[in-house]
Amino acid sequence: MHSLLHRHRGWLWPTLFLAPGVILFWVVIVASSAESLRISFFQWDGLGDMSWVGVDNYIALFHDPQFYTSLKNNIIWLVLFMAAPPLGLAIALLVNQQLRGLRLVKTLFFMPLVMSQVAVGVVFTWFYDPANGLLALVFRAMNATAPALLSDPQWVTVAVVIAGLWPQVSFCMILFMAGLNNLDDSQIEAARVDGARGFRMLYHVVLPQLRQVNFIAIAITVIGALRSFDMVSVMTGGGPFGSSSVLAYQMYEESIQSYRFGYGAAIAAVLFVIMALFIAWYLYRMLRIERGTA
Amino acid sequence: MYPRQIGAGEPVKKALYLTAVTVVLLLWLLPLLAVLMTSIRPGSDIMMGNYWGWPSSFELVENYLGVFTQTPMGHYFFNSLVITIPSVLGVLCLSTLTGYVLSRYRFRGNILLFAVFVGGNFLPFQIMMIPVRNLTLALGIYNTYLALIVFHVAFQTGFATLFMRNFIAALPDELFEAARAEGASPLQTLIHVVVPLVRPALAALAILLFTFIWNDYFWAVVLSPSDSVKPVTAGLANLMGQYAASWDLVSAATIVISLPPVALFFFMQRHFVRGLTMGAVKG
Numbered sequence: 129m130h131s132l133l134h135r136h137r138g139w140l141w142p143t144l145f146l147a148p149g150v151i152l153f154w155v156v157i158v159a160s161s162a163e164s165l166r167i168s169f170f171q172w173d174g175l176g177d178m179s180w181v182g183v184d185n186y187i188a189l190f191h192d193p194q195f196y197t198s199l200k201n202n203i204i205w206l207v208l209f210m211a212a213p214p215l216g217l218a219i220a221l222l223v224n225q226q227l228r229g230l231r232l233v234k235t236l237f238f239m240p241l242v243m244s245q246v247a248v249g250v251v252f253t254w255f256y257d258p259a260n261g262l263l264a265l266v267f268r269a270m271n272a273t274a275p276a277l278l279s280d281p282q283w284v285t286v287a288v289v290i291a292g293l294w295p296q297v298s299f300c301m302i303l304f305m306a307g308l309n310n311l312d313d314s315q316i317e318a319a320r321v322d323g324a325r326g327f328r329m330l331y332h333v334v335l336p337q338l339r340q341v342n343f344i345a346i347a348i349t350v351i352g353a354l355r356s357f358d359m360v361s362v363m364t365g366g367g368p369f370g371s372s373s374v375l376a377y378q379m380y381e382e383s384i385q386s387y388r389f390g391y392g393a394a395i396a397a398v399l400f401v402i403m404a405l406f407i408a409w410y411l412y413r414m415l416r417i418e419r420g421t422a
Numbered sequence: 423m424y425p426r427q428i429g430a431g432e433p434v435k436k437a438l439y440l441t442a443v444t445v446v447l448l449l450w451l452l453p454l455l456a457v458l459m460t461s462i463r464p465g466s467d468i469m470m471g472n473y474w475g476w477p478s479s480f481e482l483v484e485n486y487l488g489v490f491t492q493t494p495m496g497h498y499f500f501n502s503l504v505i506t507i508p509s510v511l512g513v514l515c516l517s518t519l520t521g522y523v524l525s526r527y528r529f530r531g532n533i534l535l536f537a538v539f540v541g542g543n544f545l546p547f548q549i550m551m552i553p554v555r556n557l558t559l560a561l562g563i564y565n566t567y568l569a570l571i572v573f574h575v576a577f578q579t580g581f582a583t584l585f586m587r588n589f590i591a592a593l594p595d596e597l598f599e600a601a602r603a604e605g606a607s608p609l610q611t612l613i614h615v616v617v618p619l620v621r622p623a624l625a626a627l628a629i630l631l632f633t634f635i636w637n638d639y640f641w642a643v644v645l646s647p648s649d650s651v652k653p654v655t656a657g658l659a660n661l662m663g664q665y666a667a668s669w670d671l672v673s674a675a676t677i678v679i680s681l682p683p684v685a686l687f688f689f690m691q692r693h694f695v696r697g698l699t700m701g702a703v704k705g
Contacts, residue, residue, distance in 0.1 A: 141608035142523045149520035149579050150535065156576035157542045160553035167552055174552075219450075221425055222443060227436065233447055235691055239454065242687045243680045244637030246655040250662055250676045254460065254669060255453040262456045265474050294453070299698075306699035308424065316424050334424050355546045358639045362659050376548040376640075384644065389552050396549035403546055 161400065168393035174383070178390070185394035194370050195395070198378040201285045202354065202402075205374060208289045209296060209353040213345040216300025217338075221330075224308050234305070241298035249362030252291035253278065278364055281371035288372055292359050296352050300345045307341035308334075343413065350406055354399065375399045461485055461673035468669050485674040493665070494649060495675050498657030502636060502679075505570045505653055510631045512575040513582045514624055520579065521586025522616050526598060536587065543580035551644055558645055569645040570653070574635045582627055585697070589623040590616060626697035629690050633683040654679040 168185055170178040189195050223234050240248060255262050256277045264274035277287035311334065319333045335342070357376040360366060366373035366381060373381070375395055383392030428436050448455070459474075462482040490496040524536050558569040597619070601611045642656040652660070658672075658679055665671050687694050 139529070142527045142529075145519040145523045145608070145612070146535075149516040149583065152516070152572075152576045153539060153542060153579050156554060156557065156573060157545075157550060157580065158538060160550035160557065161542075161545060163553035163556075164549050164551075219446070222446060224423070224425060225428055225439070226423075227428065227440070229440075230443070233443055235688065236447055237450060238687065238691075239451065239684065242633060242683045244639065244655050244683075246637075246639045246658050247676045247680050250658060250672060251453045251457050253662070254673065255456055260669075262452065262474070302695055302698055306695065311424060313423065320426075329424065351544060351546070355548065357548060358655075361639070361643070362662065376546060379548060380551065380640075380644070383552055393552050396551070399546050400549050403544065403549075407541070407544055 164393050164396045165400070166393075167390055168397045170390045170393075172389040173387040174389045175387075181390065185390050186397075188391065189394050189398070194373065194378060195398075197370055198373045198375045198395075199398075201372060201374045202356070204285050205289055205292070205353040205356050206350065208286065209293065209349050210346075212293055212296040212349045212352075213300045213304075213342060215293075215297045216302075216345065217304045217342075219297065219301045220304035220308055224305065237301060238298050240295040241302070243295070245292075245295065245358035246362050248291060248295055249359045252287075252294070252359075253363050256287060279368050281368055284364055284368065284372040288359050288363050289356075291363065292352070292356060296349055299348060299352075303341050303345050303348075304338065307338045311337055347410055354403060354406075375402075457673045457676055460669050461677050463670050465668060465670050468667070481670070485670050486678065488671055489675045489678050493661055493671065493675065495654070495657060495661070495678060497649075498652055498654045499678070501567070501651055501657075502653040502655075502682075504567050505574070505651075506632060506635045509571045509574040509578070509635050510628055512571065513578045513631055514628060516575065516579045517582030517586045517627070518616065518620060518624070519612075520583045521588075521590050521620075522612060524583065525587045525591035536583070539580045539583045543577075543584070547577060548640060551640075554641075555644055565646055565648050565651060567646075567651055570638075570641055570651075573641055573645065574638065578631055578634060582631065585627055586620065586623060589620060593619055622693075625690070626693040629686050629694050630697045632686060633694075636683050 167178070169180060169182060171181045171184070172178040219237060223230055223237065243251075258264055258274045258276035258279075261274070263277075267274035275283065277283050315333060315337070316329070319329055324333060355376065356374050357380070360372055360374055360377045361380075364372045366377050370378075375398060379392045379395040379399070382388045382395065428439055459477075460468075462480050462485060463477045464479050464481045464484070467478055520539070524532060554573055555564065558564040558572070563569045563572065597615050598611065601615050606614065636653075637655060638653070639655040639659070642653050643659075646652050646656070658675055661675055662672055
């Protein structure tokens with residue numbers, strides 16, 4: 129036994145080191161994601177036996193108007209969330225000065241990111257409150273009646289996304305601030321000597337250097353939009369009448385509250401496919417960037 | 423530097439700039455300031471409809487004490503600590519091990535394993551909900567602290583492995599060669615070379631992980647429906663339903679549950695920002 133141990137010392141320790149992390153991640157994360165796809169082919173109430181129904185869940189899903197509402201809302205999230213990288217860049221540019229007191233200012237700009245999304249949801253629910261919220265106060269100051277944003281099916285998703293943008297812009301701002309700190313000063317100075325200023329400088333000299341940061345900011349923003357759940361749950365519970373639901377929230381409702389686990393798993397599978405499309409695009413872009421710079 | 427820095431000889435420009443920044447900052451924090459203001463108002467103001475006028479009295483201490491005495495928030499707070507701290511420690515241990523092996527040992531499948539860790543983190547984690555819930559039911563840990571700890575450790579190990587691998591890969595090769603030349607076993611190398619050197623990375627990682635796990639809401643509602651194990655995020659969502667009229671209490675509770683990550687961030691901002699932007703900038 130001892131000689132066996134000795135002979136395999138080269139790979140024994142590394143294997144032991146890897147095992148706990150790999151096994152846990154595999155069982156809980158990877159296998160679970162795959163298992164979701166399998167469950168989507170069954171009818172199951174979460175307790176009793178599972179019965180194979182083939183693609184019935186998917187057929188039902190594609191005839192479910194709520195599914196299209198959720199999908200549409202996820203797309204609204206994605207599109208509006210794309211404002212986060214440019215807004216984050218704008219604030220990063222605004223505060224990128226070395227003056228006394230600006231450190232604290234930067235810290236305060238980060239606050240929304242550090243708070244939990246539930247807290248952000250509460251903050252904005254209070255802000256939007258049509259009777260007494262701060263927004264209502266602003267409207268009243270202009271002699272107008274405040275809209276009940278969170279109970280208006282037409283505006284509710286936009287209102288929730290704006291709340292979601294708050295921490296997301298902070299996140300992008302942090303990334304861009306780090307990017308701005310790593311700019312190649314000699315290029316900037318050279319461009320300045322050539323007379324480049326303002327937007328032209330930003331567009332032709334600064335942005336090309338921020339390409340990688342920009343890429344990551346967009347990736348994180350897409351993931352954030354597809355993961356949206358907390359705000360919807362806290363601010364509207366998907367309402368009114370499912371009009372602000374997103375795929376993740378509909379999946380949660382169908383499974384946990386309506387005991388339609390197979391159906392919920394089918395929604396998870398759709399979410400997975402959307403994410404897979406994005407990852408494929410991401411890898412494609414990443415490879416292109418690498419080839420471009422090599 | 424871009425944009426051009428405001429020099430010491432431009433006092434007017436500097437004053438204008440600082441005013442502009444302050445205005446933007448106030449607008450940015452307006453929703454949060456509204457909650458802060460509400461949290462120090464007496465409940466009677468809320469009943470009377472005096473939301474934004476001068477408070478009839480300042481009830482900072484009463485409201486914040488009320489969060490702990492009139493609501494179960496104190497208990498949720500304790501739960502959050504019991505869930506978050508072991509989870510962070512667990513992730514730090516596992517990711518130091520995986521990061522060390524993936525950065526310093528060449529073997530078939532190394533890149534693939536790494537890609538799985540990174541890719542798993544990309545997923546919208548909600549898609550794992552049903553199987554993870556089943557798994558915790560099968561293990562008999564559903565609706566306990568352990569269910570949340572196990573999930574958080576597993577999920578965050580993906581991101582943390584990326585983090586630790588990149589950090590250990592950037593350490594000087596000579597140290598590892600010297601350890602090998604002296605006949606140190608991988609275990610000895612881990613204890614005497616890796617662990618002392620990764621401390622700054624662990625500090626940055628710990629703050630990030632604490633924030634991520636403390637702020638989790640989705641897994642809290644899925645895996646811990648009962649009040650006895652519920653963390654602050656799910657607790658606050660409950661409170662909002664139960665105390666819908668008591669905006670003073672709900673506001674104070676919102677501030678209370680934000681304090682631990684905000685305080686960590688304030689005191690260790692450099693670590694936080696370095697952790698978050700690592701890889702994003704230098705790649």
